[in-house]
Amino acid sequence: MGLKACGVVSVNKIPLSYRLRQHLRLVLAIAVTLVFLFPVYWLAMNSFKTADEIYSSPPVWWPASLQLNNYLVLFKDGDAVSVWNSLVVSTISTVLAMSLGTLCAYSLARFKTGGDHLSNWIISQRMVPPIAVVFPIFLLYVFLGWVDTYIGMILLYTAFNLPYVIWMMRGYIQDIPRSLEEAALVDGCTHWEVFWKVVIPMCKGGLFATAIFTFIFAWNEFLFALVLTRTEVVTYTVQVTHYLGGQSNFWTKIAAMSVLGTLPVFIAVMFMQRYLVRGISLGAVKG
Amino acid sequence: MLVLLLVAVFPLVYLILVSFQGITMMDNSSDFVGFVNYQAILEDTRLWQALWHTVVFLAIALPLELLLGLLMAQLFLEKLPGRQIMIGLLVLPVVISPIVAGTIWSLMFDNRYGPINQVLGWMVDHEMPLLWTIKPELVYPAILVAEVWQWTPFMFLLLLAALANVDKSQLEAASIDGAGYWRIFFRIVLPSIWPVMAIALLIRMLDLFRLFDVVWTLTQGGPGTMTETISIFTYSQGFKQFETSYTAAVALMIVVFLSAVLMWALKRVGLSR
Numbered sequence: 001m002g003l004k005a006c007g008v009v010s011v012n013k014i015p016l017s018y019r020l021r022q023h024l025r026l027v028l029a030i031a032v033t034l035v036f037l038f039p040v041y042w043l044a045m046n047s048f049k050t051a052d053e054i055y056s057s058p059p060v061w062w063p064a065s066l067q068l069n070n071y072l073v074l075f076k077d078g079d080a081v082s083v084w085n086s087l088v089v090s091t092i093s094t095v096l097a098m099s100l101g102t103l104c105a106y107s108l109a110r111f112k113t114g115g116d117h118l119s120n121w122i123i124s125q126r127m128v129p130p131i132a133v134v135f136p137i138f139l140l141y142v143f144l145g146w147v148d149t150y151i152g153m154i155l156l157y158t159a160f161n162l163p164y165v166i167w168m169m170r171g172y173i174q175d176i177p178r179s180l181e182e183a184a185l186v187d188g189c190t191h192w193e194v195f196w197k198v199v200i201p202m203c204k205g206g207l208f209a210t211a212i213f214t215f216i217f218a219w220n221e222f223l224f225a226l227v228l229t230r231t232e233v234v235t236y237t238v239q240v241t242h243y244l245g246g247q248s249n250f251w252t253k254i255a256a257m258s259v260l261g262t263l264p265v266f267i268a269v270m271f272m273q274r275y276l277v278r279g280i281s282l283g284a285v286k287g
Numbered sequence: 288m289l290v291l292l293l294v295a296v297f298p299l300v301y302l303i304l305v306s307f308q309g310i311t312m313m314d315n316s317s318d319f320v321g322f323v324n325y326q327a328i329l330e331d332t333r334l335w336q337a338l339w340h341t342v343v344f345l346a347i348a349l350p351l352e353l354l355l356g357l358l359m360a361q362l363f364l365e366k367l368p369g370r371q372i373m374i375g376l377l378v379l380p381v382v383i384s385p386i387v388a389g390t391i392w393s394l395m396f397d398n399r400y401g402p403i404n405q406v407l408g409w410m411v412d413h414e415m416p417l418l419w420t421i422k423p424e425l426v427y428p429a430i431l432v433a434e435v436w437q438w439t440p441f442m443f444l445l446l447l448a449a450l451a452n453v454d455k456s457q458l459e460a461a462s463i464d465g466a467g468y469w470r471i472f473f474r475i476v477l478p479s480i481w482p483v484m485a486i487a488l489l490i491r492m493l494d495l496f497r498l499f500d501v502v503w504t505l506t507q508g509g510p511g512t513m514t515e516t517i518s519i520f521t522y523s524q525g526f527k528q529f530e531t532s533y534t535a536a537v538a539l540m541i542v543v544f545l546s547a548v549l550m551w552a553l554k555r556v557g558l559s560r
Contacts, residue, residue: 022367029362033373039391039436040379042402046394057399124549129497131518132538132545135525136298136305220384222500223518227526237386241504244390251394258387265382273375277448280381280441284486285448 043262046255047071054251070256079253082239083260088150089235090218093157098211100158101165106195108166109173110181119170123282126163130223138227148230156228157218164282165214171283172206173199209275212268219265236261299542306536324536333512334537337520343427344516345495348434352491353484355435356442363443364450378444380437389504392433396420396505420505426514433501438494442487449483450476489552496545517541 045063046054047070053060074080108119137156138147146152176199184194200207222237229238240257243250269276277285307319328334359377363370380388395403396419407415419429453476461471499518502508508515508523515523521541525534 025362025365026367029367029370029373032359032362033376036377036380036436036440038402039395040383042395043387043391055400058405059400059402061402120553124546124553127493127549128545129493129518129541131497131499131521132302132541133298135521135534135538136301138525139301139305139531140297216382220382220386222384222386222503223522227522237384237500240386240390244393244504251397251400254390255394258390262383262387265384266379269378269382270375273378276378277444281445281448281483281486282490285445285483 040262043255043258046251047259049252049255051252054255070252071260074253074256074260079239079257080260082234082236082257085233086219086235086237086261087264089153089157089233090215092150093154093161093218094211094215096154096158097161097165097214098207101162102169102200102207103195104162104166105169105173106199109170110178119167122163123167126167126282130160130221134224134227137224141228147228148232150233152228153225153233153235156224157221160221160224161214161217164217165210168210168213168279168283169203169206171278171286172203172210175206175286176202205275209272209279212272213279216265216268219261299539302535302539302542305532306539308532320532324533325540327533328536328540333515334517334520336512337515337517340514341496341498341516341518344431344434344498345492347427348431348438348495349488349491351431351435352439352442353488355439356446356487359439359443360446360450363447374444374447377440379440381441381444383437385437385500386504388433388437389501392429392436392501393420393505396429421510423510423513426506426510430502430505430514433505434495434498437501438491441491445483445487446480449480453479485555493545493549 045061048066048068049060049063050067050069053063108122141147141152144152146155180202181194181198184198185191189197220237221235222241225235225238226241229235234242236257240254240261243254243257272279306324307321363374367373383391395401398404398416398418401419403419404415404417407417417425419425457475458471461475466474497518498516499522502514502516502519506514508519512520521534521537524530524537
């Protein structure tokens with residue numbers, strides 16, 4: 001009798017406990033997601049709040065209206081120029097780094113320029129802390145008169161992102177079956193034509209994803225911008241920190257500027273979910 | 288190629304040169320002074336403290352991020368309704384600028400207007416005006432929360448991809464043979480995700496070593512020099528106190544140290560597979 005009861009219970013119990021566990025997992029997963037998203041929500045909400053709503057205790061969890069005054073102030077005061085500066089510097093340096101880097105990557109991947117050692121050295125450049133190189137670069141820029149200029153920032157970010165581009169594009173190019181390029185060569189294409197007509201179309205996705213990451217790295221960069229800009233090419237990250245000042249933080253401006261700086265990144269990331277893991281793991285995980 | 292070489296090599300050569308000179312804000316002479324700056328490094332307690340702070344951040348944040356990332360990856364490994372959407376949303380902290388992450392958390396931690404003190408107040412049923420970014424015993428937790436919030440999803444994404452690639456038939460075979468959960472985890476799952484885990488740890492370790500932005504927005508290294516990391520220390524030496532040659536020596540030591548770590552790590556981790 002006892003044995004039989006046990007059997008009945010366990011037959012029923014397995015699907016039930018499994019279902020229960022699935023429900024529990026779902027609840028837990030949603031909770032985790034909400035916890036991680038709440039700070040982002042809080043930032044976005046604060047950018048819509050009026051000053052009274054921000055400086056109120058207890059805090060206002062939901063602003064009375066989604067008013068855009070905080071953003072308008074940024075544009076009226078001209079602070080929004082810093083977002084424009086970020087855009088110019090990041091876009092041009094991305095284009096430069098991508099064109100130079102992809103060519104380098106092709107030569108590394110296909111002609112074995114420098115062998116594995118050179119590739120390893122290139123990626124190790126990426127990992128050197130900016131604080132160690134920013135100092136001599138600052139001295140050089142003072143000498144060249146490049147401090148606080150577009151050209152200085154653009155060239156710096158190009159150089160800074162070049163190792164990443166070379167490294168990532170080398171991986172994507174190595175993924176292309178070699179026989180395709182060889183077939184094109186046999187058909188009478190030059191190496192240059194092979195590069196343009198076979199290699200580039202074959203790694204379009206990777207090219208696009210790498211470009212977005214390069215853009216994001218430049219866009220989010222702070223230390224170089226802090227040291228090398230003054231008034232003319234201040235980027236949005238530096239502008240945000242200008243509002244931070246001891247006890248009297250301009251929260252309305254901080255929140256609105258932060259949202260302006262974060263929105264493009266969020267939109268960009270939505271278009272490349274598929275390449276995301278490979279991009280942030282420096283190509284180690286081929287998702 | 289040449290540009291890259293120039294950009295990479297010039298700073299190094301120049302650093303070495305300057306680090307042997309005696310340039311400060313007052314004294315612009317470029318006479319060579321030998322190893323004076325290097326000797327000063329050994330005697331500079333503020334520098335060693337900054338290094339210690341960096342190590343503390345590293346030693347707490349890295350295991351936390353790994354553990355939380357792994358737990359989250361387990362949670363999201365199997366099918367769930369809305370799984371893709373939730374993963375997509377969890378990506379967001381990783382791509383936010385660390386500066387913005389810092390401002391987000393200074394909003395969150397604000398002593399009077401921030402939601403964190405409010406929620407804590409509800410829990411203990413009276414007001415909790417904690418000064419998260421000022422009180423010495425609270426600044427480390429505050430910075431660590433911001434850091435862990437931003438980078439746990441990074442670990443999560445990489446480990447999720449790694450876990451999804453674990454050979455399912457091996458797991459089934461092991462569980463039929465009667466192996467328990469932990470045994471399966473340590474004998475099969477862990478070895479097969481280790482290559483990815485090692486790279487994730489390496490990337491995060493190097494990032495944490497140069498920790499700057501989040502600390503800068505939350506505390507600027509304060510109160511006093513309590514949360515000064517090695518990056519913030521170097522910055523203030525070079526750009527606030529203008530100890531040009533000394534900063535060069537410090538920067539050079541960082542490069543040498545990290546290169547050694549990297550060479551050792553890259554050989555073992557095999558990023559170039």
